[in-house]
Amino acid sequence: MAPRNRTITMTPNELDLYSQRLLTLKGEVKPSEIENRTINQDLFQVLDFLPSHFVDLLFVDPPYNMDKSFLSNGFKEMSIEDYSVWVDSWLGKLLKTLKKTASVYICGDWRSSAAIHLIARKYFKVINRITWEREKGRGATVNWKNNSEDIWFCTCSNRYTFNVESVKLKRRVLAPYRTDRGEPKDWMETDKGGFRVTHPSNIWTDLTVPFWSMPENTDHPTQKPEKLMAKIILASSNPGDLVLDPFLGSGTTSVVAKKLGRRFVGIEIDKTYCCLTEKRLELAETDSNIQGCSGGVFWERNSFQPQHSGLLNKKKFGPRGSCHTPTEQSLFESQDSK
């Protein structure tokens, strides 16, 4: 492994150790029996066993409608009609797990997104579609490079949590207008330059897809950035709320929920990914940093210098439930594809 490669890996001994922490459901369970745990099973085997009305935030990152291998399982591209039927087969059954005030986020790429929208409309109020820039992968030669993904934001009713103050963006000011008295207009002047704190929109361009020199990176082929999850969890849940992820992958949702003081339940069919989750959860005990999220704001990509000036040597950890921790450097590496 290259010396600066920080990818989280799994030895056979660790696999043994962490697999002992995983749950298998054989019948109906109470929320307290699965809280803060990883269920290592096929979602379709556990849907009927999950409790009712216990989830505040459902985050779903299903296999997209394309050929893809996930170690022990894989997904085969199908027609958009068949993909809709497949989405419906698990989304409809997850409904009973949700509180009336719950929010639901469902991820998809351009091939999957239209089907997800149609099925989500059957069950929820569709509030918005977030599009985020992946900024990764090789260029295409006979097509536009696929550089975006969607996340459908839905709620179960008009009563839902949205903490906009927790998810503001801190951006460098490009047009530093001043008042007649020469004072910055809606921005702050610092020794690192001018910055503006703005409300977040439904286009997210500040994310970095995990790569080898980031401490959150694993070998999971479609791992979501912790920063993406932090935005969703901070905006759409409160400390102590419960977050469910039925296609957990490498555990990003559970890990960020833990770092932000939320409860969590994750379901994942592949044992190695479940064990990676457990290892990441253990690492989160001593390191609750979320790269790109510090000082109570979300920073632009590649903004290490202004974020960390004066902070790094203090090793100051903020309260759980907020983004107040300094993060670590790894933003200046070249971004290799997985």
Ligand SMILES: C[S@@+](CC[C@H](N)C(=O)[O-])C[C@H]1O[C@@H](n2cnc3c(N)ncnc32)[C@H](O)[C@@H]1O
């Ligand atoms: C798109 S990935 C999720 C990635 C995740 N958000 C992360 O940050 O690592 C989808 C995951 O669903 C899992 N999966 C596929 N079919 C499943 C099923 N029937 N039950 C449970 N998990 C399943 C795959 O193994 C894969 O890890």
